[in-house]
Amino acid sequence: MYKSIITLAVLLFIQFSSNAFSEEKAKIGEAAPNFTLTDSYRIAHKLSDFAGKFVVLEWINFDCPFVKKHYDSGNMQKLQKEYTKKDVVWLSICSSAPGKQGHFDNAEINNRIKEHKASPTAYLIDEKGEVGRLYSAKTTPQMFIINQKGVLVYAGAIDDIKSTDISDIEKAKNYVKEALNSLFKGKEINNKTSVPYGCSVKY
């Protein structure tokens, strides 16, 4: 009897700690919290499936003027193309709730991806906002980079000019490009965080 109580207590403790771990919010320099989300083709993707690769998480809302700035200019697609070619996993995540701006059905998402000639590894749907909140995503766009060891190494803005103006892209310092290039060279990232700018994530 005594033994079973101890076993039960140990099991409860393990259960509690594993839950607490999975609900732990993302932090720079720590293991990126795992998640599973379905893409616009109804395929489930688990972050841990990409272990050993660099992963970019891009919070997206196609109707936000800040996101439009980076898609209408081709800037985001250029980054996606350049780095997915180098085996980087690029996950665009939409945390817009149903009925809110940026939430679309799968057909519309796939149309928009095609229209914009975007090439993320997957466009993931987070309509409950659970993954958005896990990563404390506040704006669209907002960018996160996870290294090959599964550690979150960058969180913040795509670049350093807060605007909706396409002509600013050329003048801006692109933090994502800078961080990925440093990672490929095995160097420390200069700016591990920056203040994101954009529309609110439509939770």
Add this chain to the structure above:
Amino acid sequence: MKYKIIYIAVILLISLSFSLKSSENVKVTAIFGTTEVQNNEAVSILFKFKIKEQWHIYWKNPGDFGLQTKITLSDTNFFKIVDIYFKTPIYFEDEDLISYGYSDSAFLLVTIMPLKPLKDIKYDKLKFDVSWLECKDRCLPGKQKIELSIKEAKANLTDYLKYFPSEQSDWQFSAELENEAISIRIIKPEWYKHKIPNVEFFPAELGYFENKGHKFKIINDNEALLEIPLDIYRENDPNEIKAVFKFSNLIDKDNIFNSIEKSIIIKK
């Protein structure tokens, strides 16, 4: 070929009219605070934003989302902008995110200085570029060019001072950093014979604080306290807090302010 040229012209015309289309939700007007410019003297210009119902624009720190409202001189050869003062903001909540800005109306007070002796410059007409982000359930970038003549009109700026934060210092502010959070304490001055009013916190800088709970807790008749967690993605810990503290129902002896702008050194 002829049709191709017409087609291109139509497309150009459409895109030009689109880019020139002004905002339907925000209208900006501006007025000088003086009818005369003096050598080496600053001149104030009041910019008034009329905002359509249900829409809002943003403060100098937009908060979790949005974009700062900006004013720049189109021609920087003769004058420079020295300061831009923003009307005390209100806050907007979107689920668990907070932003700061204005609905209905906003005022920005811009101070400019002549860069050269007045005899050497043209200042009959001054041109400004004003830009903002206007949001309701969606956001749109807004722009307007403002041209104003110094001799045309004069605003009585003192009528507007009550809308801007005061820098007066007899209210005591202190801040302390402990356990990934900052506590800010406000103590009322002796002359203020009433109970300390409700106070709201508007950080002037981005990236240091989680925008959660910005209403001060009244500790006793004299003191109010606010604890705010630091942003988990901050680049470093702040050494000071620059913020606007907004009082509601303040019974002010001169009735000239409802908010205070302050920099507070943080004790660690």
